[in-house]
Amino acid sequence: MESSTQPDAHDPTAENDAESTVLDLTGCQLRDLSSVELPSTLTELDLTTNRMTALDPRISQLSNLQKLSFRQNLLNDDSVRPLSSWDTISGLQELVFRDNQLKTIPDVSIFKKLLVFDVSFNEISSLNGLSKVSSTLRELYVSKNEVPKMEQIEHFHELQILELGSNKLRVMENLENLVSLQELWLGRNRIRVINLCGLKCIKKLSLQSNRITSITGLEGCVALEELYLSYNGIAKMEGLSSLINLRVLDIASNKLTQVNDIENLTKLEDLWLNDNQITSLDNIAEAVAGSRESLSTIYLERNPCVDSSTAYFSTLKQIFPNIQQIDSQIYA
Incomplete structure (x- = not known):
């Protein structure tokens, strides 16, 4: 009987050939990508729940890449630094570093079309660095960090979702220019006073588990649904x-x-x-x-x-x- 030429069903590259556009390696517990082929046609690369401590330089050559997720890995500030010079993938629209070991906002200024940026569940102690993030951003997630102040967000005129829950915020501020904002999530902070800085477009607002004693401050938010x-x-x-x-x-x-x-x-x-x-x-x-x-x-x-x-x-x-x-x- 002839041996089978079919690929191993457990091989993470089994379904990825020259025409592949999506590669999902979620939960493979990979320490690196040395055993994985990265087709040049990829538009989405999901590396959620692995054990990577460094970025594979081959990713920098995926010129069609639009979505890139490193969620739940072991990346730190030093290991993500090369990203700032990856010109070939500057068209990236979604970048996820949720649940890693970051202490600062990575330099992602090279991505001029970025729509989604997620650095939640890290050890970030300041929003310093957000000023370099593209103003095209639609969704920003920085929950479960150590952030004490809302800053460097004024240029996000297109932002629709802002998630800053589970931080150390005491004041709602610098929201005036976020004229497209529809969802604001600020639960589990230390906020005492509601202040939407004149915004009236918000549809969803969460201020659960704060120190608020008065609901005043929402009177003009007629679009609010939740x-x-x-x-x-x-x-x-x-x-x-x-x-x-x-x-x-x-x-x-x-x-x-x-x-x-x-x-x-x-x-x-x-x-x-x-x-x-x-x-x-x-x-x-x-x-x-x-x-x-x-x-x-x-x-x-x-x-x-x-x-x-x-x-x-x-x-x-x-x-x-x-x-x-x-x-x-x-x-x-």
Whole structure:
């Protein structure tokens, strides 16, 4: 019997020939790429979850490359430095260094068409270096680092998503020029005051797990659709009545005693109020009058009003005719 000429199914190069455009080596635990062929036609190279400590210089010759991911490797500042001179791949649009060992923002100024840049889950202590990142950027991810200040972001006029959660930020600042920003994620920081610096285009805002005690500062954000404020120190619902496009409001785990200022929100679908100090359901119907038809999910568990009301579920079902979920109880 003749020996098979088919490639080994476990060979990472098995499906990559001269016409290949995508090479996914996720989870191969490679220390380097010496055993891997890199076709010149590649447009995407995914090296997620390997053990690389250096960049293979052959990548610098992949002139068609648009997406490059080194997520979850062992790269440090020195090992990514060669990237700054890789002119041949200057057309790169997506670059991911998420979950490595970086301490500074890499020099990626050579990439003039960059749309997505991810350096989350590293050890970066400053945003210094972002000023060199192309103004074409649409998505920037720097979560789970050690960043204390929002800086060098003013030139990102095209930016749509900014993720700075799980850092050491105390102040919301330098957002004025981010006129295209639609999503701002700042959860798990040390922010005390909401300040969107005049921006009114944001659709999703997360400030969970900060030190906020007042919701004021959002009145002009009429485009806002999702607002996440759980795990703060908010005692009063205010500044919400103008957010007419709001669909999701999460204000769980705060210090609320009443539901206020949302009676005009006719598009509200999800309302999270659990783990507060709301004592009664008496005014709930009036408080959410505008969203009685639209509301599909409400969380109120672990409030005093739940403990004291034997008709809790039936009361809420009467108020909200289209309700699909009350706390963990789901209705078909």
